[in-house]
Amino acid sequence: xxxxxxxxxxxxxxxxxxxxxxxxxxxxxxxxxxxxxxxxxxxxxxxxxxxxxxxxxxxxxxxxxxxxxxxxxxxxxxxxxxxxxxxxxxxxxxxxxxxxxxxxxxxxxxxxxxxxxxxxxxxxxxxxxxxxxxxxxxxxxxxxxxxxxxxxxxxxxxxxxxxxxxxxxxxxxxxxxxxxxxxxxxxxxxxxxxxxxxxxxxxxxxxxxxxxxxxxxxxxxxxxxxxxxxxxxxxxxxxxxxxxxxxxxxxxxxxxxxxxxxxxxxxxxxxxxxxxxxxxxxxxxxxxxxxxxxxxxxxxxxxxxxxxxxxxxxxxxxxxxxxxxxxxxxxxxxxxxxxxxxxxxxxxxxxxxxxxxxxxxxxxxxxxxxxxxxxxxxxxxxxxxxxxxxxxxxxxxxxxxxxxxxxxxxxxxxxx
Numbered sequence: 001x002x003x004x005x006x007x008x009x010x011x012x013x014x015x016x017x018x019x020x021x022x023x024x025x026x027x028x029x030x031x032x033x034x035x036x037x038x039x040x041x042x043x044x045x046x047x048x049x050x051x052x053x054x055x056x057x058x059x060x061x062x063x064x065x066x067x068x069x070x071x072x073x074x075x076x077x078x079x080x081x082x083x084x085x086x087x088x089x090x091x092x093x094x095x096x097x098x099x100x101x102x103x104x105x106x107x108x109x110x111x112x113x114x115x116x117x118x119x120x121x122x123x124x125x126x127x128x129x130x131x132x133x134x135x136x137x138x139x140x141x142x143x144x145x146x147x148x149x150x151x152x153x154x155x156x157x158x159x160x161x162x163x164x165x166x167x168x169x170x171x172x173x174x175x176x177x178x179x180x181x182x183x184x185x186x187x188x189x190x191x192x193x194x195x196x197x198x199x200x201x202x203x204x205x206x207x208x209x210x211x212x213x214x215x216x217x218x219x220x221x222x223x224x225x226x227x228x229x230x231x232x233x234x235x236x237x238x239x240x241x242x243x244x245x246x247x248x249x250x251x252x253x254x255x256x257x258x259x260x261x262x263x264x265x266x267x268x269x270x271x272x273x274x275x276x277x278x279x280x281x282x283x284x285x286x287x288x289x290x291x292x293x294x295x296x297x298x299x300x301x302x303x304x305x306x307x308x309x310x311x312x313x314x315x316x317x318x319x320x321x322x323x324x325x326x327x328x329x330x331x332x333x334x335x336x337x338x339x340x341x342x343x344x345x346x347x348x349x350x351x352x353x354x355x356x357x358x359x360x361x362x363x364x365x366x367x368x369x370x371x372x373x374x375x376x377x378x379x380x381x382x383x384x385x386x387x388x389x390x391x392x393x394x395x396x397x398x399x400x401x402x403x404x405x406x407x408x409x410x411x412x413x414x415x416x
Contacts, residue, residue, distance in 0.1 A: 012059065012206040012225075013232025014145050015299050019199060020236045021151065022296030023102050024192035026289060028358065029240045030269055032189055033247025034258045036182070037170030040189065041244050047190045048237040050398030051197065053391050054369040057376045058203035059229050063222050064385030068310045069204035072375035080371065085311050088198065091360065092304050095196055096339035098357040099300050100125050103293040105266035110286040122340060128297045129336050132305075133329055147291045152239060154273070154285035159242035161276040162249030170248070180412050184359070187409045190402075191358030194236040197365040200372055202303030203229075205310060222385060250275050305332040359409065366403040373399065 032040040058069045065071065073080040104120035107113065113120060176182035211219060220228075250272045251258065259265040270289065274282035308331040309324075373395045376387050387395065 011210045011228070012203060013229035014148060015206050016055070016195075016199065016203055016229070017148055017232040017236045018292065018295035019202070019299030019303065020195035020296075021148070021239055021292055022192075022195075022300075023099055023358070024189075024194055025236075025240050025243045026106070026269055026293065027102060027265065028189050028192060029243035030247040030251075030272070031258045032185075033244040033249070034251035034256065035185070035247075036176055037167050037173075037248045037252045038245070039170045039173050039176055040186065041171060041241055043186055043189065044193060044240050044244055045237065046401075047193045048233075048240065049394070050401055051194070051365070051369070052233060053387065053395035053398065054197055054372045055200045055203060055233065056226065056229060056391070057372045057387070057395075058200035059207050059225055060222070060385045060387070061375060061379075061381065062204035062207040063225055064381040065379075066208070067204075068208060069201045069372070069375065070307070070310045070314055072379050073371060074314055075379045076371065076374055081311055081314050085308070087364065088304075088307065091198075091364070092335060093338035093342045094357050095361060096297075096300055096304060096335055097343040099293070099297050100128075100339055101343055102266070103290070103297050106270070106286075106290045106293050109266040109270045110283075110290050118344060121343060124294070124297065125336050125340055128294070128301055129332060132298055132302055132332060147288065147295055148235070150284075151288040151292045152235065154288045155239055155242045155246070158273050158276045158285065159245045159249075162246050162272075165249035165253045166245055167248070167253055170252075183408060184412060185355065187362050187405060188355040188358040190405070191360070191362030191365070194233070194240060196361045197368040198307075198361075199300075199303055200368065201307050201310075202299075205303065205306040209306070246272050246276070301332060301335060304335045305329075308335075362402070363406045363409060366399050366406055369395065369399045369402065 029044060032044065061067070061069050061072050070081060070084070073084060100121050101117065103124045104117055107120055107124060108115070108117065176186075207225070247258075250256070251268075256268075259268050270282065270286045273285035273289075305328050309327045312327055312331075373392075376385075377392070
């Protein structure tokens with residue numbers, strides 16, 4: 001595969017990476033290292049592995065059928081689309097709100113702004129809305145490519161410097177597995193690791209959009225598309241481990257407790273770069289962290305608007321279709337307003353809020369993974385696009401593990 005083909009193939013995957021590398025990495029992975037040292041690195045790796053099939057199925061289905069994953073849901077049962085629409089209308093504003101306030105907190109930490117956190121959140125939502133309406137998918141893909149390189153270099157550099165300070169004996173400690181509070185945190189960590197399961201639908205939408213905007217280029221082969229997505233997915237997993245190492249090497253080893261306030265925690269994370277890289281590189285790393293949160297916001301809001309646009313097309317009878325610009329803009333504005341209103345009404349403790357949000361998304365993840373598995377094994381598509389026995393088995397193992405952990409979560413909550 002030549003470099004130009006690899007770039008095209010990685011496009012949707014890099015947009016996915018831009019969406020994924022955000023709250024799960026900057027906040028949750030860093031907190032995992034700060035609280036438990038290297039003990040949860042294996043958990044981070046395993047959940048990235050278990051979730052991989054469900055995310056890749058979005059690409060496979062779109063590539064093989066020319067339809068969004070929502071079209072596959074409708075093929076299984078029209079009621080699935082209705083359930084998805086109702087569930088996402090309740091969950092998406094919560095998730096988008098969490099991403100927005102995290103971005104605002106990083107903005108405050110980098111700039112030293114003393115504006116109220118909700119004011120900053122309103123600003124970042126408004127800027128994201130304007131950029132998406134003006135630039136669309138093409139802007140999103142180009143920005144993701146540039147900023148991911150910047151953040152990757154800064155994060156790997158910081159993690160390498162923090163590496164010797166990590167108490168690596170903690171990697172072989174499983175004391176946390178007997179602690180109910182630790183299990184609840186693991187659920188919260190897994191909820192956004194590497195991102196919410198619903199973005200498998202977004203991957204199918206970004207894949208189709210990338211194909212439609214490819215100009216005169218031939219459609220990429222399935223193998224090339226899968227390799228491009230896998231490369232981006234491995235990058236998200238690797239950076240999650242790097243952030244955990246950063247938290248373990250600087251905070252856990254130093255006995256530093258993670259802050260609970262949004263701006264305080266963001267400032268603390270930025271200081272991690274300063275403690276390991278020095279003030280000047282830390283400044284640029286902070287800018288990179290802010291920029292990647294901007295791409296996370298952009299990709300997440302874009303995916304939400306495209307997803308509901310696709311569901312609207314389903315309602316109109318355009319099976320597996322994507323929405324036009326006006327419908328896209330309408331849903332983009334709607335989710336911007338809902339996410340800000342939700343934050344205004346519900347925000348209290350930042351870390352408690354983030355744990356709640358990520359936990360909610362985790363407990364619905366097994367259902368989404370199961371439906372994606374059924375789409376790929378039962379719906380009509382070319383046999384070449386169906387999962388291999390290995391991927392199918394990994395998908396089922398992931399569904400079982402996530403379901404079991406979701407049950408444990410409910411038991412612990414009921415007993416608490």
